Amino acid sequence: MNTEYDGFDYSTSLAGASFPSPVFTASGCASSGKELAQFFDLSDIGAVVTKSVMNKPRHGRSTPRMAETPSGMLNSIGLQGPGIDHFLANDVPWLLSKGSRVIVSIAGETIDEYSVLARKIRPVQGISAIEVNISCPNVENRGMVFACQTDTAARAIDGVRKIIGGEIPIIAKLTPDVTDITSIASSVVDAGADALALINTVLGMVINLDTMRPHLGGKTGGLSGPAIRPVAVRAIYQVHSAMPNVPILGMGGVASGRDALELILAGASGISVGTASFGDPTAIPRIQRELHALLVARGFTSLRQAIGYAHRASEEGAQ
């Protein structure tokens, strides 16, 4: 564990899983870790959240898969990946050998697939948590986003929970593209999610002005980056307000320590950094340093004191 934060308790926990720092990679924005290892030591950050893996290997969507937008980007990767077997045999052992804490993200095309994935992960030693991605917008059918409806969201989580028992914390990852995110959040918590990951990308689209057609191979894509940060802060604030005891892994447009602090004050116990790593391979350790300095400057002696502080401050506050 990290000791460079002397005096300050930078550790965090998500439903029993502990981490020396609250700054993680975001699923799909760090592959399986190897690529970033050239730029910093993976054991120095809170955790590596791996790219959502499915049961079978998968090609994903056709190219182009990305479009830059003002202060953001769209992606339509479509969950390309090697499949769970290859992933568990190769990527997880490599990450653990580097001393990294590992959160495995899984995604299924059917409710059953989530259970199948859980069954394969259960016996694996050393995994800190499972992030259940029920909100990837880049699947063939927009109706397939389980996190859009309380019942499908709950069933996917329930399938995983039944198999995992209490061994590994389950983090349900939600989309902000719903009418009422708190109702989705409470349905997955009822179904057995220990924590929530907020937010996945926002559904968006870009038209290519040369071809005058949708730019992305998959037509629509997921919007990420600083552009969506106010949406992430709002979602985290709303959900933390409704369920103050459910830990939240916050993400969406965090590119600096100040951004991370904003999400933490809104209620996040940990921060995933996604798109920022594309523009800056050392974004995560930088954000980790900046956040620490900002917390200390505000007189906090532990990260925990700051989590959800915006809610408490408003009770105490003058207004």
Next chain:
Amino acid sequence: MNTEYDGFDYSTSLAGASFPSPVFTASGCASSGKELAQFFDLSDIGAVVTKSVMNKPRHGRSTPRMAETPSGMLNSIGLQGPGIDHFLANDVPWLLSKGSRVIVSIAGETIDEYSVLARKIRPVQGISAIEVNISCPNVENRGMVFACQTDTAARAIDGVRKIIGGEIPIIAKLTPDVTDITSIASSVVDAGADALALINTVLGMVINLDTMRPHLGGKTGGLSGPAIRPVAVRAIYQVHSAMPNVPILGMGGVASGRDALELILAGASGISVGTASFGDPTAIPRIQRELHALLVARGFTSLRQAIGYAHRASEEGAQ
């Protein structure tokens, strides 16, 4: 009518109402027009969409009411305004006297209030259309956003339709903050909306890092500006795809002719420019010029040919 587009037919119509150009102000981003008249001639643009007016005068929310965010901003005005009587007695006549086409935006706290407003507007001569704002996020209770549910959305529109009859086109303004915007769109069309305005702002929040509390007086606010453009394009594309015959007034992050073109190719028959006018008081006439040049450069001889072209191109297209 404008003749400076010689050869090119720049006119558009929204359910029977005709406009010499497709570029309008956005409701709430031009007040009642007077303020912009110093910077350009209001009769030169397509139309002035006035700030949503309620039945009674209204103070709106407490300050601060805005926060700049990456490529966007949050606002929480809360529908401050003079009330419909003052508005109809003063602002509408002034706009008409300047030769401006006027679209009156109305907002109600109750379903009934929409009918009351419609009753007062009905006898007024010279109004091109009514935009019914059922999606303002800056009202006391987030549950009050009628456009979040198909039934409340439909009832608000139905109330207006019953009173307006067929005299004035009704444009229903929707929020993208819903699980399925096409179902909301079809419910308001069934209830009598002639056209749709897409999109209102996206619900967001900013935490002030000095006070460590929500920055806006109203806590949450509406996100607008280029940051949300991909969301607007997606919403317009989805709705146009589902209901190709329902005209759409598109908006959300349009700051240049290229942005306007993107929304038009996605399916918008007209474009409202909101936040861009804050950063550039002459944004609207500039965007109007730029869009015209881009359309001509692509070989279009009328605006109409370009509306929804991204859908047709993808049928014809090579892939």
Next chain:
Amino acid sequence: MSTINKSAAQITATILSNKRVGAYHQILLSIGDLASVCRPGNFVAIAVGGESSKMILRRAFAISRITHGSASGGAMELIVAPHGSGSRWLCAQPEGSDVDIVAPLGKAFGIPTSPVNALLVGGGYGSAPLFGLAEVLKARGCRVDMLLGASTGSKIYAPLEGKRSASTLKIYTEDGSMGERGRVTAPIPSLIEQGSIDVIYSCGPMSMLRAISDLTTGTDVVHQCAVEESMACGIGICMTCVLPVKGEDGTVSMLRSCIDGPVMDASTVAWDLVGKTPPAVTL
């Protein structure tokens, strides 16, 4: 043409000079003919961050002084505190670069038609519009006294300028590093009591304006203050910059400080309601 901001125009202005002065930057912009329509109290809205900026809103700055040059036309002086990313960007622009400005905006200070005794009170960069104002007042035969205050000496802008433009100048800093230690409002009660001032012109933090307002309440002293609210547009179209102002009948309206201000009659501002949800409108 409108009656609102009726002299305003959007132009490209060249930075003639950009000098650090204490904690501030003194920036001189070449604005041609526009100089002739700028009045003390008006402000300018400047686009920041360049072509591919993520900052979409203009930044507002008080027009500090206007000089009517020769060939190149007039110039506008600003006093800019490098605060956040937008003002820091502006302070970093080199001489010779161009900025997109909209000016003059807002209501100017009211100038008395006959000579009066005027007290000008500035807090921090709030002194900006006071130098230009002092010149105009003196030209009208007014007596001009000036009080400048700040947290520390480096935030007192150009004390020598102050001396030149006013009959008397008193400086207050909270840490005592320049002038007297204390608040700039300290001497005001006795000045009012002595009957030595007719009008106070103030510009600075809202708390300072309010404090002065409290001191002038119930006296004959007129108090014109230049308020500072967060502004998204600066031209009256967004309704973000509102301030509760009492009408003649006592009802409070939320007025836009960009077009109904920034200069306001301090006695009409409902200071206790600033930043609060105003009471529901009653008809």
Next chain:
Amino acid sequence: MSTINKSAAQITATILSNKRVGAYHQILLSIGDLASVCRPGNFVAIAVGGESSKMILRRAFAISRITHGSASGGAMELIVAPHGSGSRWLCAQPEGSDVDIVAPLGKAFGIPTSPVNALLVGGGYGSAPLFGLAEVLKARGCRVDMLLGASTGSKIYAPLEGKRSASTLKIYTEDGSMGERGRVTAPIPSLIEQGSIDVIYSCGPMSMLRAISDLTTGTDVVHQCAVEESMACGIGICMTCVLPVKGEDGTVSMLRSCIDGPVMDASTVAWDLVGKTPPAVTL
């Protein structure tokens, strides 16, 4: 440390010079020790737009040439076409300004261990990495012929440089404004037939790479091409830049062109699947 991009580092590089050359800008960056680990075919990813930029992604540029200087260390040359807002920003940066770069990235061209006859084919700014490559190949005793093509003469980068670095140089433009009128691929069939080339190194638009690939299929000529796909990260973490590549067993995988490329064995690329939804994975 990883095996991927194992020499890559993120550094601040100073622009030593920035010159317009035809339709391009030749930009020289001071990169110190990093120069020693850059190989022809590697690319650099540059942050664009400055501190308050709305452009959040880096832009990729082929490393055109490396010079090993004296005191100030090595330098990296780029050939940049002002295309959209990011590349235009880079082309507008003055000498002396700093940029944030990550380099060297991706797989370099494979250099034969024994002397061969090499044909270098560049389209537009695709000629960028070929000059440096030519020098390396010549140092290994290879014969180097070069073909450069573009739509028009101003888009042929530095034809004189080409002449210096290759044994022969032929230029093709589609409008005939420089060299011969036609496509750069025109002479390749007869060169292959004559048996005068062993390896083709190509860099340019995907359509050009594919056309060359079609010509070399079924011949003994090895074809290494530097592909260009839209890249969000450039370092292998985002999966946006994938290309369908056939494995030894004939199955197609979507490989990341940033780390498994940009230089690829053209015979393994499933050209007909580029930009299509690849067939479902079968196990």
